[in-house]
Amino acid sequence: MSDIPEPEQPALLGLDDVPGPRKDAPKGRARSGRPGKAALGTTPVADELPVARVVLDLQPAHLDRPYDYLVPAPMADDARPGVRVRARFGPQEVAGYVVERRETSDHDGRLVPLKRVVSADPVLSEAVLRLARAVADRYAGTLADVLRLAVPPRHARVEKEVLAGLGADDAEDGPAAASDAGPGTDTVSGALPGAVSAWSAYLGGEAFCRHLLAGEAPRAVWTPLPGLAPPAGDGPAHVPHWAAAVAEAARATIAGGRRVLIVAPDARDVERVVTALGEAGVDDVVRLLADDGPAPRYRAFLRARHGLADVVVGTRAAMFAPVPDLGLVVLWGDGEDTLAEPHAPYPHARDVLALRSDLEGAAYLLASPGRTVQAQALLASGWAREIAAPRDVVRARAPRVRALTSVELAAEGPGAAARLPTAAWRAARDGLARGPVLVQVPRTGYLPVVACARCRTAARCAACHGPLGMTRPTAAPQCSWCGRLAGGWRCDECGDTRLRAVRVGSDRTAEELGRAFPGTTVRVSASSAPGGVLDRVGAQPALVVATPGAEPVADGGYAAALLLDAAVSTAGTGLATATEALHRWLAAAALVHPAHAGGQVLLVGDAAPTPTGALVRYDPAGLADRELTERRELDLPPAVRVAAVTGDRQAVDAVVARVGLAGPDTVLGPVELPDAEPRRGATLDPQVRAVLRVPLAQGAELAAQLRASLAVRSARREGGTVRVQVDPKEML
Template identity: 40%
Template sequence: MRSGGGAPALSTSAAAAAGEPQEEQASLFAAPAAAVPETAPHDPGRDAAARGRGLRTTAGFDVVRELPVASVRLVGVLPHLDRPFEYAVTPETAEAGPGMRVRVRFSGRDTEGLVLDRLAEPTTDRALAPLRRLVSTDVVVPPAMMRVCEDVAARSGGTVGDVLRLALPPRHARAEKADRAAADKEQAQEQGTAAEVPDAAAEETAPETSESQESQEPQESQESPQSQEPPEPGPRPGDRYVGLAALLYRAGDPSGPVPRAALTLDAGDPWTVVTADALADLDDGQGALVIAPDQRDVARLSRVLTARGLAHEVLAGTEGPEKRYRTFRRVLRGATRIVLGNRSAAFAPVRDLALVICVDESDDLLEEPRAPYPHVRTVLQCRSREERCALLFLSASDSVPLRALADAGYLARLDPLPAPVTSVRPHIVAMDQYLRDREGASGRSRLPQEAMRVIRRGLTRGPILVQVPRSGYVPAIACTFCGTRAQCPHCAAQLSITGRGGHLHCRVCGRREDGYRCPECDRTQVRAMVIGSTRTAEELSRAFPAVTLLVSGGAHGALEDSEVPDDAIVVATPGAEPSPPDRFAAALLLDADAMLGRAAFDADVEAVRRWRNAIALVRSADQGGEVLVVGTATLPAIRDLVAHRSGAFLDRVLEDRRDLDLPPFGRVAEIIGDKEACRSFLETTDLPDGSEVFGPVDLEGPDAAGRARAVVRLDPHRSRELADALRAGVAARSARKAHGSLRVRLDPPDVF
């Protein structure tokens, strides 16, 4: 007999005893909290009927009658096994539905999986193993999110299982239990409030006595009409950008094209304020996701939203597993509509997602270091496509990938309305030839007199920011005569000096090198190639002994925004600059030539991005803000800082990359691994026609013995072909159990 309204179970030997018609799949999940389904008695006489129906299982368990087959996607399996597998649904796992976590037996061990679908008939003639356990009834991966993961895997040339491992935080049973209790409590409170509403409404509609009416009339007459009118809102920074209001108006609209745009902010417009205004303009019930590079950026935006009374959740990778999973469940059940986070929050399951905002997408913190190495930009593009949510990129400088997407018509560029330059940015000056000649010998120094004058003027109005490229004291040295970098003779790492009067030592193996000789010219004298933040602070402390001097970044750690006094000098490395509430009065950008001399093909674009992020922390020229760039003023990157909203620099960069077939005008893949593994992978993988293969070449370095690197380049319009070919090659290598380690990445940031 049936003990309740649940679906009856079917024995493994009687899988389809009477050929009863199957109900539709939707009916199975209409009431997932139904009673536990009753199992049918084991009847060996019905084995023939079960085989005729096509359902074969291993022995020792029962299966349910309705939709007894579950299609499961395994998490973190080998590449050649990245496909759905079918399992039999037992009475204990009858509630398993699409998007729920389950445990299955695979390759002799318990493996985590996600249910894709429930089927009435298997698609294979093999015997099905059972679902061992239903981990949770939470739908952690809705169908739209599963499509996003599949799209990200296809674009990155990886496996869906690896993408799911990035998207799902580890389950924490205690956090799940606590959040379930909190959800039940909230639901009970809502039901109690709803029950009190009729009584309150009855009291409001009850007839009032004449005395109460008389007592209310004078009060209504005494109220002035001006006090009832809300104050008119003042101008907002985001209102200056043409098209932003239209994008927010169309956010979440299921009809029509999906709005996507890139917005380059002026230095005087705080990104936190523009983002908060955009979130406040969304309709009630619409979800939003904001991704920022650093946890400090997330905290800054969180403080602004808290001050405005906008409820939100912070989903960050720095939180503990319990707190992170509890936040994940709150987002999953729709307890809040606004989610903030860094790279790990790109897959946050926001309910009714209407708007996604990515801040400073060119920051290297948004590059995923785990396979299949997708960039946050790629993940958000896939979510915008599958969930039809508006996509907005905010940054302080133009980005090469975003400019290419805008030129291709994928993104709209939101330019600001004309405004006085002095009101939207500080006064920016570069140490040109005139200033250097005017100062004489001091003009060629690292800290010219003009820099000292900028600091003295700025200290009368507020704190000063000094940005240097590297942390430490003297992080890199070279031969005085020939300029060869000083390297450790033991491990080939760079030699450095840790403090004043210190000795040469290696930062990797700790070797002290007292008798260093240049391997090129055999000389012993060395000079500093780059001056670190500690050495810079020491030099400024001698020039300004009565001023508070702080160091941010490196071994000193990042300085908090509230720790910056009004009369302080802050020496910071790129990305570690604090953001005081009233901004900096002035800023010095030191060693600009060293920042541009980084060994990377995008060193100039990256330097401009870091400089503009520092300039955005300085007050406008109307408020006395000024910036001095100490470097070669004739370089295009430095000239771009002085010019206001000029696209000449980025146009030149794009033209050069187009001529050289560099990204984004060429899809590039990097293969790194053991020499033999790299060579055999290139020989056995069927690459698309027209692919250019460079290498493999031996890697250099102390840990690169026996390893090689190869680069494959193809036209970007055929990028999906390259991704499919690489994924097939990795899967074939995994199926052969080939020896040696190998890593394949598409569009790595440091490929050239």
């Protein structure tokens, strides 16, 4: 037995049956209990708290736990909780974060020392660590996966610049206090009563701001009124009302001695909030956007971490921003797809910020032009309160809405069958006499989907079977999946070579409007447009064609809005199709003049009756409540918790079989996914999906059992691929 080498930190290898250190191990090598004064070799160990508990950046699920390391004496001052370190893990060197310093270790084997401290700046705050652990538990993920989302990669030059700008006390003692003033003291310019004026039209609006000022933590779901906020100076109104109201809520929070975190779907909404904050007198703001690049993002992250701003505004990545003394978290537009994280463990900003509100005792404000069923569930459970305007106020502020369905247009004659019916054309013409007119279309591009002109069979790519489209009138059909041209396309069903449009995009719509309104300026706001997505347009008459989410704000508001191809917006099969369509329509309608000023919105097409009626009534809350009631009757989320296990059939079966809650009543499937895109190097066997559905009370247990099953899978190195998503987007 004397020839057997002494094991070094066997827990790092994920082994539980490795024998402990030999009895004749050299002195100075730490075993269980308090480590010795010297580590391996001649490097001394820190005298105080010589053990560092470290979270390592490891992918396998069975290694998702902290590990103990010795702290060499030269690193004693720098290896503080929250700093980045490098440590040996088996044969490799792995990055990680120190999360705790301890006197002793529970590990039975010998501890190894840290390799080095990457930076002495504690970038992982205790609050963000707790949040990351809670998110990993909720979504059956690993802490390492969440920390990759929460903490951006280090940028040494930027870190040096930011730390150099801090005072010596700030750099050593951590974030500064949010404010020396106590709750109720107005530390921003202006009088506080004027700061809540935007909330006076809402039931409970001013009370919400008073709670913020008092340092309390109210939670609310808010449906803002449409329209723009009054201009701060002599210029035209260009800030949406919702952004101005959010800025005033932030102002009240800062006056109460705390800081604010605001998350929006895209950079355009972030800029609108920043503009509104500036007009409200709040200038100490940090923008945190992943699209800005590594250096600006890390600079904003460090400024937030060290308390150098009162407000942090950003896109999805900002939901983990390290904001000390957090008093209010705001989420705008929770129905937007960009707020759902596409990387494991696939958290949604709505749920992350709700967890953060609970963990840090911060107020929570969920705002959107529409209302998701998940937001309605927060109200139904009593976790949050509703902030909404009375119906008479909504009618006074909203534009007139008409639904131009086939029944409505039956008396119009041949013009009723046109994509732009005569009634819509007249509305656009009248609107152009007063200002710009917004035209919303569901698709970007020219002709994103085409079909056989004879038999109407959808045109597919011969290589990957993806849908074909056209980028311009004379272009050859092109696959939207693999990008291959299909110049010699022939229909597999009837042999015809002619194509017809199935879906019309923003570029083709702009071309059609240019012919229908000669001499009128036509502008396109879309990702595929030459000018990209526009943020703002002037008050001059113009036709502005935009895709959902890309509508620019018009100075003073739009005279009218045409919502074309309404049937396309409600043609999906997802559970949230109706609420998503209403969300897009209301977001466009909110930019139009009120009815008393001549503003009108025309919904063109035979969309589903339920969201159409909700738009005409301007009632997103009623639609969300109806949808939630139906889902409760059918045991669909958010009335239940669901998890989707997708991958190779054998791997999916193995993962589900180890879940104790999986049974005939809780497992749906597995079913094949024939339309899934093939994975590189994968077999020809189709992927399958199994759905686990349990009551809300068992949601945490389901996530824990799935996480444990994935840990067994990675420890056994089971073959195949598998992905687990708790509350997947397609089932919400």
